[in-house]
Amino acid sequence: MDLLSSFPMLASFPFLLFLIWCAHLVFFKARSTPREPPCAGFAAPKCYPLVGNLPHFINNCDRFLEWTTELLVASPTGTVTVAPFVFTANPSNVEHMLKANFDNYPKGGDVVSALHDFLGRGIFISNGEQWKAQRRAASFEFNTKSLRAFVFDRVRHEAADRLVPLLRQASRDGQVLDLQELFDRFAFDNIISLVFDQDADCLRRGNKEGERFFRAFHKAAHLSVDRMKLPHPLVWKLKRWLDTEDERRLRESTAVVHEFVDKYVRLKRSGGCTSSGGDLLSRFAEDGTRTDEFLRDFLLSVVLAGSDTTPAAITWFFYVLSSKPDVVDHIREELRLVRARRCEPGGEAFTLEELREMNYLHAAIAESLRLHPAVPLLPRVCAADDEMPDGTRVRRGWTVMYNSYAMGRAEVIWGKDCGEYKPERWLEVGVFQARSAFQYPVFHAGPRMCLGKEMAVIQMKAITASILEGFDMELAEQRGKHDLSISMRMDGGLPMRFRERRGR
Numbered sequence: 001m002d003l004l005s006s007f008p009m010l011a012s013f014p015f016l017l018f019l020i021w022c023a024h025l026v027f028f029k030a031r032s033t034p035r036e037p038p039c040a041g042f043a044a045p046k047c048y049p050l051v052g053n054l055p056h057f058i059n060n061c062d063r064f065l066e067w068t069t070e071l072l073v074a075s076p077t078g079t080v081t082v083a084p085f086v087f088t089a090n091p092s093n094v095e096h097m098l099k100a101n102f103d104n105y106p107k108g109g110d111v112v113s114a115l116h117d118f119l120g121r122g123i124f125i126s127n128g129e130q131w132k133a134q135r136r137a138a139s140f141e142f143n144t145k146s147l148r149a150f151v152f153d154r155v156r157h158e159a160a161d162r163l164v165p166l167l168r169q170a171s172r173d174g175q176v177l178d179l180q181e182l183f184d185r186f187a188f189d190n191i192i193s194l195v196f197d198q199d200a201d202c203l204r205r206g207n208k209e210g211e212r213f214f215r216a217f218h219k220a221a222h223l224s225v226d227r228m229k230l231p232h233p234l235v236w237k238l239k240r241w242l243d244t245e246d247e248r249r250l251r252e253s254t255a256v257v258h259e260f261v262d263k264y265v266r267l268k269r270s271g272g273c274t275s276s277g278g279d280l281l282s283r284f285a286e287d288g289t290r291t292d293e294f295l296r297d298f299l300l301s302v303v304l305a306g307s308d309t310t311p312a313a314i315t316w317f318f319y320v321l322s323s324k325p326d327v328v329d330h331i332r333e334e335l336r337l338v339r340a341r342r343c344e345p346g347g348e349a350f351t352l353e354e355l356r357e358m359n360y361l362h363a364a365i366a367e368s369l370r371l372h373p374a375v376p377l378l379p380r381v382c383a384a385d386d387e388m389p390d391g392t393r394v395r396r397g398w399t400v401m402y403n404s405y406a407m408g409r410a411e412v413i414w415g416k417d418c419g420e421y422k423p424e425r426w427l428e429v430g431v432f433q434a435r436s437a438f439q440y441p442v443f444h445a446g447p448r449m450c451l452g453k454e455m456a457v458i459q460m461k462a463i464t465a466s467i468l469e470g471f472d473m474e475l476a477e478q479r480g481k482h483d484l485s486i487s488m489r490m491d492g493g494l495p496m497r498f499r500e501r502r503g504r
């Protein structure tokens with residue numbers, strides 16, 4: 001049982017913290033609220049005496065994404081200040097914070113400290129020199145052909161030898177499957193083989209150690225992110241000190257996660273590891289100056305970055321496809337043409353080159369991510385007073401958040417049909433054309449752009465091709481509500497029925 005609810009005295013503690021937060025806001029406001037540049041026809045949320053903008057945050061805490069999107073759609077500049085927050089969907093501002101004035105917008109201390117127990121000082125939550133050193137080494141490895149081939153080999157095996165048989169069985173049994181959970185497990189198997197060259201076998205639940213790691217990892221990740229949802233970091237710090245139930249569960253699951261990673265780092269160092277040498281751990285451990293702690297922190301960040309986003313993205317993609325039979329037909333036609341171009345019969349699964357040829361499939365995935373970005377809101381903290389290209393003034397210590405969800409639905413960026421799902425908008429003479437990352441920051445942009453973008457797209461293509469070629473599918477229950485955690489997941493999962501396609 002939670003300590004806070006066990007003692008009447010402590011039960012009033014959240015109220016005390018609430019007051020501290022109010023004081024914090026009042027201080028912020030008194031110290032630093034600048035005047036908003038006036039915008040005709042647009043009223044930024046009202047700032048109240050004493051409590052500042054607190055009532056807006058309380059009113060909208062369970063619809064934060066929708067609320068900020070509504071504000072941004074109404075704003076003529078695509079930016080809204082609700083001090084001490086600035087929300088933006090303006091590509092020039094995004095370019096300013098992610099590239100032009102990059103050093104002035106590091107990851108915030110609250111985010112870093114909430115994730116520190118779990119992720120240490122890994123690339124995902126570090127700044128400055130600590131981040132630069134990891135980024136340099138990781139960029140080099142992620143760009144090697146051998147790492148890409150290594151990853152693709154594992155994806156292909158997972159799709160053809162595990163996912164397809166599982167769906168075949170479900171089709172025979174008339175079983176409903178939660179695709180979101182299936183993709184979580186698929187992605188976890190992939191990332192564990194990329195990072196450690198170990199077979200977690202989560203998709204088939206075939207490995208006890210892999211299953212334990214999978215569960216502990218997700219629990220630790222979600223509980224760490226839950227810390228950020230509290231009104232002030234003092235709250236979780238106090239809860240950690242009191243050892244409340246959620247903090248105890250976070251501590252225990254983090255211990256399981258660290259134990260797993262430490263074991264494989266030790267084995268690698270002692271030469272007792274059975275890996276092929278192509279994985280990230282082997283590549284990073286080659287440099288003897290890197291400490292075990294450095295390896296653990298870096299590798300855990302990569303597992304987190306790659307294990308939550310791709311399943312979220314592909315779940316929304318299959319949700320979109322479930323109501324777009326014309327798009328499904330178009331993708332199948334592309335798969336048929338790619339197969340028809342084969343000079344030799346080849347295997348069941350598509351090769352890397354064949355997947356790269358699939359321009360329409362790429363466009364269909366990019367279009368789904370435009371409307372349903374896996375990371376819809378991303379915060380940075382302003383290090384020194386600044387002015388954005390659209391004239392918005394930002395004070396030191398304020399949080400600036402760009403909203404890719406609102407940007408994906410902005411008429412100024414995508415035109416009048418911005419609300420429609422149209423893969424064709426990404427094609428020119430049948431060839432996929434990427435957009436500026438500052439207009440479409442679903443994989444982030446600038447020096448901290450996602451390192452796994454290409455891997456994620458290939459993984460999504462491989463999964464979609466295997467499923468659509470072999471199976472018809474239908475939604476078993478209506479879905480479509482967001483669940484915002486590490487990434488934008490689908491509330492309640494995505495239950496689907498599959499029927500094997502015969503004589504295709």
Ligand code: HEM
Nearest residue numbers: 123305306309310313374375442443444448450451452456
């Ligand atoms: C559809 C799938 C994916 C999406 C939408 C996505 C999106 C993003 C975004 C928005 C960021 C910036 C996060 C931040 O700064 O807070 C990021 C960073 C990162 N991503 Fe991805 N990602 C995806 C898949 C992957 C995969 C599969 C991997 C690894 C194999 C990966 C590795 C990374 C890493 C290491 C970073 C940190 C880069 C840095 O801070 O320098 N991502 N990703």
